[in-house]
Amino acid sequence: MARVCVVDDNDMMRDSLAATLAAAQHEVTTFPSAQDMLSAATESFDLVITDLKMPRMDGVAFLQKLRQNGVETPVILMTAYGTIHSAVQAMRLGAFDYITKPFDGPAIEALVDRAVAHGRLQRENEVLKAELSEKPAPSQLIGISEAMAEISKRIAQVANSQVTVLIVGESGTGKEVIARAIHAASGRREKPMLAVNCAALSRGLLESELFGHEKGAFTGADRLRRGRFELADDGTLLLDEISEMDLNLQAKLLRVLQEKTFERVGSSITRRANVRVIVTTNRDLKVWVAQRRFRADLYYRLNVVPITVPPLRQRVADIEPLAEYFNFQVAQREGRSAKRLEESALEALRRYSWPGNVRELQNIVERANVLAEGPVIRGSSLSPWLDGSLAPEAGETAAAPLADGRLMEEMEKRLIYQTLDRFGGHRARTARALGIGIRTLGMKLKNYRQVELAMMPGA
Numbered sequence: 001m002a003r004v005c006v007v008d009d010n011d012m013m014r015d016s017l018a019a020t021l022a023a024a025q026h027e028v029t030t031f032p033s034a035q036d037m038l039s040a041a042t043e044s045f046d047l048v049i050t051d052l053k054m055p056r057m058d059g060v061a062f063l064q065k066l067r068q069n070g071v072e073t074p075v076i077l078m079t080a081y082g083t084i085h086s087a088v089q090a091m092r093l094g095a096f097d098y099i100t101k102p103f104d105g106p107a108i109e110a111l112v113d114r115a116v117a118h119g120r121l122q123r124e125n126e127v128l129k130a131e132l133s134e135k136p137a138p139s140q141l142i143g144i145s146e147a148m149a150e151i152s153k154r155i156a157q158v159a160n161s162q163v164t165v166l167i168v169g170e171s172g173t174g175k176e177v178i179a180r181a182i183h184a185a186s187g188r189r190e191k192p193m194l195a196v197n198c199a200a201l202s203r204g205l206l207e208s209e210l211f212g213h214e215k216g217a218f219t220g221a222d223r224l225r226r227g228r229f230e231l232a233d234d235g236t237l238l239l240d241e242i243s244e245m246d247l248n249l250q251a252k253l254l255r256v257l258q259e260k261t262f263e264r265v266g267s268s269i270t271r272r273a274n275v276r277v278i279v280t281t282n283r284d285l286k287v288w289v290a291q292r293r294f295r296a297d298l299y300y301r302l303n304v305v306p307i308t309v310p311p312l313r314q315r316v317a318d319i320e321p322l323a324e325y326f327n328f329q330v331a332q333r334e335g336r337s338a339k340r341l342e343e344s345a346l347e348a349l350r351r352y353s354w355p356g357n358v359r360e361l362q363n364i365v366e367r368a369n370v371l372a373e374g375p376v377i378r379g380s381s382l383s384p385w386l387d388g389s390l391a392p393e394a395g396e397t398a399a400a401p402l403a404d405g406r407l408m409e410e411m412e413k414r415l416i417y418q419t420l421d422r423f424g425g426h427r428a429r430t431a432r433a434l435g436i437g438i439r440t441l442g443m444k445l446k447n448y449r450q451v452e453l454a455m456m457p458g459a
């Protein structure tokens with residue numbers, strides 16, 4: 001079943017073709033002229049079949065107009081004997097095929113099926129490209145702590161429901177891995193999973209990233225672009241750092257969550273999206289709601305099933321299996337046998353406080369692999385990277401939850417400034433070394449400066 005649009009100025013021809021296609025279970029919409037179709041069509045079609053010779057706008061001009069408008073639907077031209085050379089010209093302009101009149105039912109049906117399959121393939125390619133442009137994290141979730149066992153249970157519970165999932169945790173704790181595990185355990189696993197980082201784009205760009213835009217919707221919109229909600233249809237969409245989404249856009253997100261409808265930027269056509277949404281944050285959204293930086297209604301909508309990922313220092317039991325896993329992964333990637341993590345190394349890893357969480361652990365294990373000269377990784381070669389100044393105070397074990405919530409922020413701030421120093425203030429390198437985005441780094445630095453200014457005497 002496909003949505004087919006038939007354009008022909010000849011009433012009899014149009015009606016009989018429509019009847020043939022309807023009998024083949026297609027949903028057919030007809031127009032007596034190209035202009036009528038261009039001005040009246042409010043939905044998208046899987047295929048356009050148009051007569052070539054029509055008064056005012058002919059089939060070739062119509063095809064060009066569609067392409068100019070960013071419509072990439074396959075087009076089939078119907079030609080009479082004697083106009084075949086124009087049909088060939090149309091093929092060069094991107095028509096899918098042409099068919100010579102008169103034709104019989106089975107011939108057009110077969111051609112329609114091929115064109116529709118072709119169009120679907122093109123759409124799938126677009127989705128695949130979008131997926132490839134984001135490097136997917138492995139969906140394997142490593143961990144033996146109680147907290148991870150709880151999280152695995154929660155993943156299994158929510159996977160096959162449609163509810164929005166809110167994943168809360170510090171940077172690098174594995175929020176994206178959890179999101180991918182939910183997708184992989186759901187009935188949507190064969191469908192695309194796409195991710196958008198809300199902190200990485202300006203408000204306008206984020207809106208068109210999510211919902212797409214029509215050609216000409218704004219300066220620079222030189223072609224139609226489908227948004228993530230369209231591309232992830234029937235699949236899953238991960239919205240990272242949701243707290244950074246602008247309040248206006250939050251309203252549009254709420255609408256697509258509740259009503260499953262949205263519009264492309266610059267379009268008045270309402271589209272439907274069947275998308276499972278997962279959002280992540282490393283903020284306390286309740287506080288943001290109280291400060292009116294985050295919509296309360298959206299917060300309640302997102303918070304139906306929250307998953308909280310504790311920082312790595314609160315689940316020390318996971319450190320060893322994670323370290324072994326990353327150790328094994330590096331070896332596999334480099335095609336050699338794994339180095340052995342000596343007990344002294346594991347001990348050092350367990351003692352450290354991991355401000356960068358699992359991502360930092362992964363970086364350190366990889367670095368140790370590159371730098372270790374023999375087949376063994378020892379504690380002494382790790383300790384320079386496990387900066388003592390950041391470790392918990394004497395007497396406080398890494399396993400104990402930190403009593404003061406501000407301590408973590410303080411450590412993060414020191415780590416950031418220290419890394420900045422090491423790279424001579426180079427932000428891009430600092431962000432890369434910390435495993436965070438450059439915009440995230442910029443925002444953190446801005447926050448620190450504001451706090452410092454506010455605390456200055458006379459401020």
Ligand SMILES: Nc1ncnc2c1ncn2[C@@H]1O[C@H](COP(=O)(O)OP(=O)(O)OP(=O)(O)O)[C@@H](O)[C@H]1O
Nearest residue numbers: 137140141142170171172173174175176177358359
């Ligand atoms: N439980 C886990 N098992 C295996 N790998 C993990 C696990 N947790 C985290 N990782 C790895 O650690 C890195 C960071 O994880 P991830 O990107 O999911 O963190 P995040 O919470 O989304 O971080 P951010 O807030 O910075 O986006 C990734 O390379 C991921 O593969």
Ligand SMILES: [Mg+2]
Nearest residue numbers: 175176240280
């Ligand atoms: Mg993430």
